[in-house]
Amino acid sequence: MKSQITNALSDFFFEYETPRQVLVRNRRVGVVCRLIQLGVLAYIIGWVFIYEKGYQSTDTAVSSVFTKMKGVGYTSEIGKERVWDVADYVFPPQGDSSFVVMTNYIITEGQNMSKCPELPGKHNCTSNKDCEGGGFKRTGHGQMTGVCVKLNTTQTCEVLAWCPVEDDRKIPDPPMLMSAENYTLFIKNSVTFPLFGVTRSNLVEGIDAEYISKCLHDPEKAPLCPIFKLGDIVKLSGFNFETIAKVGGAIGIVVDWTCNFDTDVRNCKPKYNFHGLYGNPTETDKARASVGYNFRYAKHYLEDTIQKRTLLKVFGIRIDIIVQSLARKFDIIPTLTAIGSGVGIFGVATVVCDLVLLYLLPKREFYKNMKFKYTDTHIQK
Numbered sequence: 494m495k496s497q498i499t500n501a502l503s504d505f506f507f508e509y510e511t512p513r514q515v516l517v518r519n520r521r522v523g524v525v526c527r528l529i530q531l532g533v534l535a536y537i538i539g540w541v542f543i544y545e546k547g548y549q550s551t552d553t554a555v556s557s558v559f560t561k562m563k564g565v566g567y568t569s570e571i572g573k574e575r576v577w578d579v580a581d582y583v584f585p586p587q588g589d590s591s592f593v594v595m596t597n598y599i600i601t602e603g604q605n606m607s608k609c610p611e612l613p614g615k616h617n618c619t620s621n622k623d624c625e626g627g628g629f630k631r632t633g634h635g636q637m638t639g640v641c642v643k644l645n646t647t648q649t650c651e652v653l654a655w656c657p658v659e660d661d662r663k664i665p666d667p668p669m670l671m672s673a674e675n676y677t678l679f680i681k682n683s684v685t686f687p688l689f690g691v692t693r694s695n696l697v698e699g700i701d702a703e704y705i706s707k708c709l710h711d712p713e714k715a716p717l718c719p720i721f722k723l724g725d726i727v728k729l730s731g732f733n734f735e736t737i738a739k740v741g742g743a744i745g746i747v748v749d750w751t752c753n754f755d756t757d758v759r760n761c762k763p764k765y766n767f768h769g770l771y772g773n774p775t776e777t778d779k780a781r782a783s784v785g786y787n788f789r790y791a792k793h794y795l796e797d798t799i800q801k802r803t804l805l806k807v808f809g810i811r812i813d814i815i816v817q818s819l820a821r822k823f824d825i826i827p828t829l830t831a832i833g834s835g836v837g838i839f840g841v842a843t844v845v846c847d848l849v850l851l852y853l854l855p856k857r858e859f860y861k862n863m864k865f866k867y868t869d870t871h872i873q874k
């Protein structure tokens with residue numbers, strides 16, 4: 494018993510078995526096999542390694558964006574000249590990655606809390622019965638007092654509201670702040686790739702204070718300049734400035750960081766892309782339920798101890814800055830995984846050629862006999 498175990502152990506340790514193979518001298522099978530192997534090799538080298546960069550690991554960035562607008566707008570309404578600076582036309586003012594630049598507005602000044610007639614149109618009435626006291630209309634401006642009052646040639650419900658109520662039936666055309674086309678936007682963006690421990694900023698090497706004070710972004714001539722003219726942003730996103738300025742719209746600026754850290758990190762530079770998200774009403778769009786982008790904003794103040802407000806219906810260009818990133822660097826683990834899976838796929842060639850050899854060729858019986866060694870039929874005692 495002991496000697497049997499010793500024999501088995503010595504067989505296990507001092508012997509090596511390797512499969513015997515059959516060398517098939519057949520041109521057709523040879524060609525099929527080599528072609529499949531060539532295809533697999535092309536797939537591994539061309540697709541997995543070169544195109545998909547299977548030898549690198551990837552990481553996306555953690556990023557922060559800061560924006561600042563500059564430029565001055567001028568409007569002249571009947572008897573009133575006004576200059577609009579950045580604190581007046583950017584909402585919110587903190588320099589977020591998503592903000593609105595006012596390009597058109599409807600201003601209602603000196604509103605105070607009192608009773609006044611509603612806007613003619615949706616809120617017309619013929620008698621007090623049409624104005625339910627204490628009630629609210631879906632798109633009304635205040636609480637109805639229950640009285641139907643005369644307003645010019647029509648009658649409307651009287652409301653307790655911020656009076657006079659805003660009349661937004663006509664949007665100023667051309668837009669009040671056409672000068673917004675010349676405003677400039679400064680984007681400061683910093684990205685960190687935690688896996689590779691690399692931090693980059695869009696103020697890359699060579700973008701110094703002097704360059705910033707003069708440059709203006711141009712996709713061809715100054716692709717790295719972080720200062721953009723609003724008119725250029727609108728044009729590059731495929732919109733017409735006057736139309737988008739009138740009713741408002743949204744634009745996405747994509748800062749794209751696609752970096753390869755196998756080369757110098759200084760080659761990791763941002764690319765800016767512009768996308769019109771919504772706005773620019775075309776003829777068919779006019780029929781849509783909602784066109785453009787607007788919101789209301791009020792500035793409150795006290796006048797002779799009476800609280801008053803100035804209401805602005807703001808039409809503007811909403812800019813969303815989106816950071817997209819993908820960095821790559823050589824890593825031994827994905828490299829070995831790609832090689833391993835490639836070697837595995839080579840096995841496909843053997844399976845296909847065996848099928849051809851053993852089941853399709855006319856001399857398949859001959860090859861079967863060469864490939865397999867048969868035992869005698871099992872005879873039961």
Ligand SMILES: Nc1ncnc2c1ncn2[C@@H]1O[C@H](COP(=O)(O)OP(=O)(O)OP(=O)(O)O)[C@@H](O)[C@H]1O
Nearest residue numbers: 561562563564676677678679680702705706720721
């Ligand atoms: N929208 C913009 N258009 C043109 N230049 C800008 C714009 N925003 C900032 N800059 C300039 O870029 C530089 C860096 O701006 P940053 O905000 O860091 O500095 P700042 O001195 O606080 O700027 P500011 O001129 O607003 O006081 C400054 O010279 C600034 O004038």
